[in-house]
Amino acid sequence: ATPMSIMVATGRGATHGVLVRDAEALETMARVDTLVFDKTGTLTEGKPQLTVVEPVEAIAADELLRLAASLEQGSEHPLAGAIVAAAGERGLRLGAVQEFRAEAGRGVTGVVEGHAVALGNAELLRAQGLEDEAFAGRAGALRERGATVMFVVVDGRVVGLLGVADPVRAGARETLERLRGQGLRLVMLTGDHRATAEAVARGLGIDEVEAGVSPAGKAEFIRKLQLEGRRVAMAGDGINDAPALAQAEVGIAMGSGTDVAIESAGITLLHGDLRGVARARTLGVETLANIR
Ligand code: ADP
Ligand code: MG
Numbered sequence: 001a002t003p004m005s006i007m008v009a010t011g012r013g014a015t016h017g018v019l020v021r022d023a024e025a026l027e028t029m030a031r032v033d034t035l036v037f038d039k040t041g042t043l044t045e046g047k048p049q050l051t052v053v054e055p056v057e058a059i060a061a062d063e064l065l066r067l068a069a070s071l072e073q074g075s076e077h078p079l080a081g082a083i084v085a086a087a088g089e090r091g092l093r094l095g096a097v098q099e100f101r102a103e104a105g106r107g108v109t110g111v112v113e114g115h116a117v118a119l120g121n122a123e124l125l126r127a128q129g130l131e132d133e134a135f136a137g138r139a140g141a142l143r144e145r146g147a148t149v150m151f152v153v154v155d156g157r158v159v160g161l162l163g164v165a166d167p168v169r170a171g172a173r174e175t176l177e178r179l180r181g182q183g184l185r186l187v188m189l190t191g192d193h194r195a196t197a198e199a200v201a202r203g204l205g206i207d208e209v210e211a212g213v214s215p216a217g218k219a220e221f222i223r224k225l226q227l228e229g230r231r232v233a234m235a236g237d238g239i240n241d242a243p244a245l246a247q248a249e250v251g252i253a254m255g256s257g258t259d260v261a262i263e264s265a266g267i268t269l270l271h272g273d274l275r276g277v278a279r280a281r282t283l284g285v286e287t288l289a290n291i292r
Contacts, residue, residue: 005290009283017270018280025266028250030284038236039190044166046078050086052163064160066092070112074100082164105191105214118153143195175274219243
């Protein structure tokens with residue numbers, strides 16, 4: 001593409017909230033045949049709401065939430081935000097945390113007021129030497145409704161479940177429909193549980209879902225597609241998406257996301273406006289057309 005056509009395309013992108021690193025990102029966008037989307041914070045608003053607080057031991061719901069929220073104060077994950085906000089709304093006084101650790105794609109652990117507390121998915125439970133089988137029925141019902149289920153462990157016992165639901169972004173369904181209409185293969189890639197992911201994917205009309213994927217696994221999945229000959233764009237928002245964004249032919253970061261994701265991407269969508277994915281593609285096609 002000529003320098004002029006690139007300037008025009010990047011300028012027009014910017015007015016629509018599509019920030020482009022360089023001409024290559026835009027041109028590559030026109031050539032991809034597969035679009036992979038992270039779920040939380042990318043297809044969804046990433047502003048999940050706490051919908052369920054369910055003790056499974058003799059612990060008050062407020063105390064369950066208070067311990068969980070205390071631990072999540074140290075996490076930047078959108079799920080943590082939902083839990084801390086809900087505790088705030090209920091006027092709960094959070095405790096101080098020692099030995100805080102965030103385990104990407106799993107959850108968080110730490111010591112709250114002398115109690116070992118852990119909060120996260122079934123994998124985190126297993127890492128703690130615990131099983132989730134006893135709670136499978138209840139957890140399954142929540143996931144069918146598209147909620148993400150987290151287990152709360154206190155001093156080595158599962159004491160309750162938290163359910164968080166995250167609405168899909170406005171216009172997401174329409175954007176995906178448009179991209180599918182252009183012959184693109186669409187995939188949802190998420191660290192979340194399969195049942196939750198599939199419920200959200202159904203609502204968006206995506207039928208290919210890779211769930212329960214670790215942050216390293218996300219980049220591996222992109223590489224696997226590439227080895228099959230696919231040309232892949234990956235859209236994501238989190239620290240956990242950064243390796244996959246870098247691995248893809250072109251990475252698309254949500255401007256609402258973390259700095260690491262933005263640094264790893266060739267394209268950034270301001271305000272996390274997903275329509276920018278389709279716009280970036282159109283701009284890329286137009287830039288390429290100007291080469292000839
Ligand atoms: P996604 O790919 O959907 O953005 P992540 O890879 O960040 O999700 O996380 C995968 C799963 O790990 C979450 O669905 C959740 O169960 C668990 N998890 C991650 N971080 C946290 C946290 N701070 N608190 C509780 N659970 C967490
Ligand atoms: Mg995410």
